[in-house]
Amino acid sequence: MQRTARIALAGQPNVGKSSLLNAILGTPLAMVSPKAQATRMPTTGILTEGDIQYVFVDLPGLLDPAYLLQNSLRHLALEALPTVDVILHLHPADEGAHKDFASLVTDAPAFTAPVIKVYTKGDLVGGPAREALMKEAVVTELGRPASIKALLKAIEPYLREAHFEYDADDIGTQPVRFFVGEYLREAAFNELGDEVPYSFAAEVDEFRESPPPVYIRATLFVERESQKGIVIGKQGATLKRIGAHARARLETLLGEQVYLETWVKVLPKWRRSATALTRFGFPVPDPEIR
Ligand SMILES: Nc1nc2c(ncn2[C@@H]2O[C@H](COP(=O)(O)OP(=O)(O)O)[C@@H](O)[C@H]2O)c(=O)[nH]1
Ligand SMILES: [Mg+2]
Structure with missing residues (x-):
């Protein structure tokens, strides 16, 4: 039986959402920048492994809008939340404790998807600090494929039985x-x-x-x-x-x-x-x- 899930990559600007999508796909589909707020439109990326299809949605960073475009970006991020099965809440390992996701999205439409805490940029903290974080959440780093595998494992319990929505060799949905x-x-x-x-x-x-x-x-x-x-x-x-x-x-x-x-x-x-x-x-x- 085929299993699938739609998974949001969510979090504040510049936490590594788009880079993580690319690492998962093994190809640089999404645009990435060291500067914040690079992603504007949500980007969908698909990974199919055997009878599992993961459909990731890379969202614009959550921030307090200062002008109309940022208002649109926040809206795009929030309105995606009710459409996914799982939310990955990304937070950089070197930026202190993980934030409470609900408190970041109090203005979102109602959503029921479970939130998985993910620390990104695990390479930016020392070994002992990383070990400590790994007890609490998934810790990813771009240079460590095992960390990406561990993230996929953490999503597995949330897959639902359904036929694949996309071809097994599709990597994206956008033109x-x-x-x-x-x-x-x-x-x-x-x-x-x-x-x-x-x-x-x-x-x-x-x-x-x-x-x-x-x-x-x-x-x-x-x-x-x-x-x-x-x-x-x-x-x-x-x-x-x-x-x-x-x-x-x-x-x-x-x-x-x-x-x-x-x-x-x-x-x-x-x-x-x-x-x-x-x-x-x-x-x-x-x-x-x-
Ligand atoms: N050191 C390190 N930098 C990372 C990692 N993941 C992402 N970055 C960097 O963080 C910056 C923001 O990444 P991006 O994916 O555009 O973040 P987004 O705004 O959340 O989509 C880029 O300069 C990335 O190269 C990581 O695992 N380790
Ligand atoms: Mg991005």
Whole structure:
């Protein structure tokens, strides 16, 4: 009999949710950044092992929204909670005691999924401290595959008997277009210092798979004219690096050559504009109801 579960990767920004998803899948599907709040849209990743299918949902980090986009991100994270069978609550091992999950999501719609405490970044604390944490919870570290196996073991009791929802060799559910935007944003986080990445959004204007190479045209949005200059860089050098990073990521995902063309545009204050957020596919909840 096949068994499956939908599993949320939840927690505050930068705790290692997306990295953990990639480690579980054994492939860098989700975008990852040392900077906080990189993940915007939930990313689904699938791992099928024998008669078990794990469907992971990597959520945006839980934080107190300071502007409309962050409000949308919190909404996306919270509204996923009632849709999963298990919630993995991630907290970095080097950041003190685990927090109470319920207290982080008092504004979530009602959900019944059990919460599994997970300490991430186990390599950042010493051996004895790690041993102590392991008595209390699962402790993961990217460089230790056994820790990922232990995490999957901890999920096993929550699997339900059901036919697989996805093919055994699927790793994701979202269209390649989605990952074009994600990898462009990952590149922006890599290349653009501390502020511009947060004002950065990407939209795919054209996506053509045949004849090869895959042809993609995307518009990169920033909020100010000065940011446009930063994204383009001296003689276009920065934009070139952003494109090269995203293209390499996409070629790995697709196993095919990609031709990626990018344009940069200014869309003033889009993170605070309901119209712009809707255009980019974000929910714009009434802040009173959320
Ligand atoms: N040392 C260490 N760093 C990690 C580990 N897992 C994630 N990180 C780093 O933590 C940062 C945030 O990771 P990310 O997955 O984007 O976090 P998210 O915002 O929760 O999705 C990145 O710089 C990762 O490389 C780990 O096991 N050990
Ligand atoms: Mg993330």
